[in-house]
Amino acid sequence: MSARTRRQKALAAQGSEGEESPDGNGAVLTPSKKRTPSKKRSRSAVRQEKKKENVFLFAPNLIGYSRIVLAIASLYYMPLHPRTCSLLYSVSCLLDALDGYAARYFNQSTTFGAVLDMVTDRCSTACLLVFLSSAWPRWAIVFQGLISLDLASHYMHMYAMLSMGGQNQSHKNVEATRNWLLYQYYHSKVVLFICCGLNELFFIGLYLLSFSSPTLSPSLLQPVADAQPSSAQPGNPAHPAPASLFASPWSAGALELARANKIDSYWPWVVTSISAPVMLFKQFVNVVQLINASQWLAEGDVETRRANKKK
Template sequence: MAGPKNRRQGPAAASPEPKEQDRQRTGNGSAHDEAGGVADTEPRENIFLLWPNIIGYSRIVLAFASLYYMPLHPRTCTLLYTVSCLLDALDGYAARLFEQSTRFGAVLDMVTDRCTTACLIVFLSSAFPRWALLFQGLISLDLASHYMHMYATLAMGGTENSHKNVDKSRSRLLSLYYTNKTVLFIACAANEAFFIALYLLSFSSPLLSPSLLQTVPDHAAAAIHQGAQVNSSLLRHLFTNPYSAGALELARANKMDSFWPWVLAGVSFPVMAFKQVTNVVQLVKAGKWLAEGDLQQRRAMGLPRKPKRA
């Protein structure tokens, strides 16, 4: 259309517009905002590349690596999984040290914790099928309690409120758990240690994993003692595929001493139980908090409506 185009022509059209001049001068766009004021010229932070979040990404990589080695290599898996868990304390320290605490980092940390623990417990469900229902319940409790607590905090406490800011009037147990860094670290570390101990016992303890004790026929055992050549038919009594990597690793794992895993399981069990009780309290308190909000909202809307008199 010719009209608008002609209105732009004139003395002002001889040079670029102010926004275009700024764009040419800085190479990064206009230095003026839409209202004509001076915009913030300080460099914009990349939240995804802050040090605590980089540590969080490292935790995810280590967790995936541990899951890869989990079925066949208990020692390697335990090392990788333990390092991933220990970095959970380091990212919080880095956030305070560099003043880089972010909501994205808090959510990333919680999601990583929940997912890695769930994956480990899923393996335990397959290793101890008789206890699968209990393990499934623990996964559900962990995910549900943290989700409801986070949602209740945002919905009732406001978007600026952290899920770790729990007032004593609401729950003394949750306030102690979230505000005391020592209690929080010990509870989370011991909880993971208990499940790691069960994982190691699935490879080393015939008491929990009777499949580790394989019966060999008497004539086959006599052949071994006599120094006879061990053929594939004998190995099939021990493993479905005697030449597989799983058979080799399981043979090595059977030499693992179950003493220390039992000690670790015994020491960490009370703390793990405390953590599960905390999850139950967290789930119940979050539900009640949301119900209080629903009740206030319904009252503000005049619900339930009083029945009209005839």
């Protein structure tokens, strides 16, 4: 066998064992110098794994932040500017449906986003009911009860879902065997949107009626207390400028003056009347949710106590 034949066999054996191959200059590429496509893909995958997603900048969460800004702005205008407040509050409520759509469209559904959405809803409604309590003190206990029911039912429901269903369990994933009404309420987007939307619309209607309906707010027909007598002659000391009557724009007198700037009560009455049945149904769902969550937590306590006794 010639030397050339032996050299070719040796190179072939090295290529089969060490995956070596000659380059253009006749040199042998060792495995350490060779980069296969599979290694390139693996390193790219590692770099992608190291790059973390910023959940706080997801599209639905950005919409949630805008809802908070609009809600705070509506609270700022709430005492004196009912039209501006109602517009800002309504837009904030409508964005509640948009963030859910964005989460499904961009595949960015997160636990943080779900909690942010629920907390924003609860806080916004509570703040509006606090204002209604101050507008109608004799009905304050009703509004305080609605605030307590709303917070208690959602908190206990979410806590029950987390403790009994697991950390990654959404509070909307209610099984039909657990409660048929809650299953229909949370699994039908149309039902959920109508109930939540008309519930907020009812309270917005009440808010507008506090500025427009003397029937519900008799103080609208009464003069502001401690107001000086007016005179038909401009510049008369008995007819001071409004700024001197109410030095502070946030005083009780300024609030009454703003409420005396009547707005037509027809549409607020229509909105309140239409949405009232849905609001009552929403409160009934809250009661059912509270009872169901309490029963679920009690069942978990019984199972835990039974397991501890067997140890």
